[in-house]
Amino acid sequence: MAKTLEYKGHPLQRKDNIIYYGSFNDEYIIMLQILDTKKVDDMDVATKVSVQLQLTDSTIKSRDRIVKKTEKDSLYTAIDVAAVWLERALSSR
Secondary structure: OOOOOEEOOEEEEEEOOEEEEOOOOOOEEEEEEEEEEEEEOOEEEEEEEEEEEEEOOOOOOHHHHEEEEEEEOOHHHHHHHHHHHHHHHHHOO
């Protein structure tokens, strides 16, 4: 079985241009959506990333699950913000 990719102790899952950071078993998860990229040599590099802290409660309408959101100009900056937001949200329980 393949090992799940993790960052700072939380799982990362990617589907197309969306990366989920955290566990759906927790109260909160982060959704990172790559909105724009540019070519650097032969690689696509994210230049605009949406970061959303969301509740995982499926009984709440999807638009109402968003607790916080921002946009960053690189995946590195976005994941750093995501890590701080997720830690704070999960530790405030």
